[in-house]
Amino acid sequence: MLEVSGLSTGYDSHVVVLGVSVDVREGEAVAIIGSNGAGKTTFLRAICGLLPVSAGDVRYEGRSIANLAVHKVARAGISFVPAERHLFPEMSVAENLALGAFPNRPDPDQQSLVFDLFPRLAERRRQAAGTMSGGEQQMLAVGRALMSRPRLLILDEPTTGLAPRLASQAYESLAALRTLGMTILVAEQQVPLVLGLADRGYVLENGAIQLEGPSAELRDNPTVQRAYLGVV
Amino acid sequence: MTAVIFDGLVLGLQFGLLGVGLTVVYGMGGILNLAYGSIAVVAAVVMSVSMRAGLQAGPAVVLGILTAAGISLTLNSTVLKPVYRRRGEDRVLLSLLLTIGVAFIIDGLLVWRFPIEALGLNVGWEPVSIIGVRMRAGSLLASAITLLVGGSLIFFFRATTTGKAVRSVIQDEVGARLCGVNPAAVRTLIFALSGVLGGIFVATQAMTSPVPISAGFEFTITALLVTVVGGLGSIRGAFLAGLILGIVNAMSSFYIGSYITTIILLAAAALTIVLRPSGLFGERA
Structure with a gap:
């Protein structure tokens, strides 16, 4: 449904995200995890047209939406919920x-x-x-x-500013949406929560994909455990 | 006393309408259009000239209003283009400089081509008595038109999808774009609306006293006062501020003298700003 290939973007001449490829299939929930400043927000903003795509392509349902105006992306069926x-x-x-x-x-x-x-x-x-x-x-x-x-819901850090109980509630609602067939792409720092929702995930650090795989695999990955799950 | 307040209300409604035309443009794009009053005066000149050329008052007024809308749209799509590439204070400042330049050019052209033109719309009906106050028919018609237009504006902004889209751009432009609103299209609509309101304002003014070609600057200042007192970008604020300033204007002209009215108006505006820095209904503090 959404295929991002080799996307680079940033602010003015400052490149923040370099050559990132992510794809989301219909009916899937996909997570982008990474620490603060890893480039998650920048990456999502470029997909939605809020930032220019300087290299690579964004294809949605077979057609390129790279550098399309924000309101046109929205009308094409992609809803973005910014942090x-x-x-x-x-x-x-x-x-x-x-x-x-x-x-x-x-x-x-x-x-x-x-x-x-x-x-x-x-x-x-x-x-x-x-x-x-x-x-x-x-x-x-x-x-x-x-x-x-x-047809595609993109969320950036939906738990921003929420107490832990409300953060879990937010993810319960997203899980309910999934059962209704919604396709979801979500960037999140609260890794345990988002891996509970997503089928697959990508780990974004320093503007590039470091790891990708099914949620269960990422949860068991020693690097992910050390960096995001607080396992020593 | 009652008569003076009535006069103030009539004037205040018109001030409110004038202010809305400036405040929506500011709220939406951070553009303070200092050519606003001059564009309204061009509408007056078109009305006056076309009536002398034999056109009926109704069509002449419509022609004037359309001309103002056209100039306003042209301003948006030519002179203001570079302004939209800037953000924040830069944008406000550049818009001030460019539109004041446009105002000088329009005023200069008017003085050169139409030095003695003035628009008067004579409403030839008999005066009417309302709760013991004799009101000129011109004042009543002007008020009726202003109320009708004001009511339509409120309906448009509160109840229609397009009106809500305009308010969404004023309140959060990024949010509006994410909802599928095209800010450039909204801007085009608002500049046209602003010209139309300026045109309606001069027509209603001309029903009570002639509008000379030199009035542009004064109209801009009045609109600016209404906008600042009402709160930048606030539509209901503009109407309330218009009414207050209209009554202050009528009272001070009657009891003190018209020469000092402008000073009193400015003082009233300054006082509001001291008490409430974001205006009566500042959409953004």
Whole structure:
């Protein structure tokens, strides 16, 4: 579904990600793990068009989307949930969700799916997004991303700023989405959580892929255990 | 006293409309368009000249409004192009410099080609009495138009998908793009809307007193005051600020003298900024 081959990107003339290849098949959940500053966010931002692709290609459902404008990538069926959420703070939960469906009117079925997944959002539908707690804002960000009925959901550090209990809840929701058939690509530092969700994973360090494989293999890998799972 | 407040309300509604045209452009792109008032005056000149050439008032006003929208769109797609490549303060500053240049050029051309042009729209109906105050028909029609346009604007921004898309770009441009909103298309729409509002403003002004070609700078300053007091980028703030400044304007003109009104307006604006630095409804603090 998504094939990233030899992608390089960065800020201005400063290359952060060099020659990274990742692929995601339909119905899969794929993890990108790595420490702070490894290039995970930069890599995802380049896929979504928020950063220029300086080398390599991004193919989505057979066509190249490298350097496509952000709104065109979104309309092609890829929803990106950035770590900073980028909600509309002065708009209500309902309005944020409605914009997720732009340029179409919000689909009531999709909205009830979001409310089933996050009952909290249904209770707060009139509240301004900017006045909600971090956990609720995270739910809204995912809910808004789902409103366009995306075929691929990309998330950057969905647990940013969340207490451990809320972080596990966030991953429970993502697991529920998987059972509905959603294809997911997620970058995460909390390795145990994300390997519980994903089928496969890539380890990104210093802007390059160091390791890749099925989640079970990565969990047993001594390097991964030492660097990310706190096993000595 | 009641009559003065009524006058202030009529003026204030118009100020609000004028302010909205400036504040949405700022909120959306960080562009302070100092040519705004001059573009509105071009609309007035087009209306006046085409009426003298035999056009009816209605079509002439529409032609003027469309001209203002056209100039505003042209400004967005030519002069302001380099501005969008910059971010933050750089963008605001460059937009100030370029649009003030455009304002000088427009004002210069007007003085050269139409030195004695002034737009007056005579509403020839009898004055009407409202709770004991005699109101000129021109004032009432101007208020009715302004209220109608203001109401439509609020409906547009609150209830339509396109209106929500505009607000989404004002509140978080990255978030808007991730939702599939094309900020360049929204910008085009808003510049056209801004020109239309400037055009409607001069038409309603001309219903109560003639609009001379020299009024551009004053209109820009008024719009700027309304925008700053209301909070940059805030639509409801602009209407509230417009009403407040309209009433202050009418009161000080009546009780103190029109020569000092501008100073009082500026003082009122300064006071608001001291008390609430982000304006009455600053979308961003």
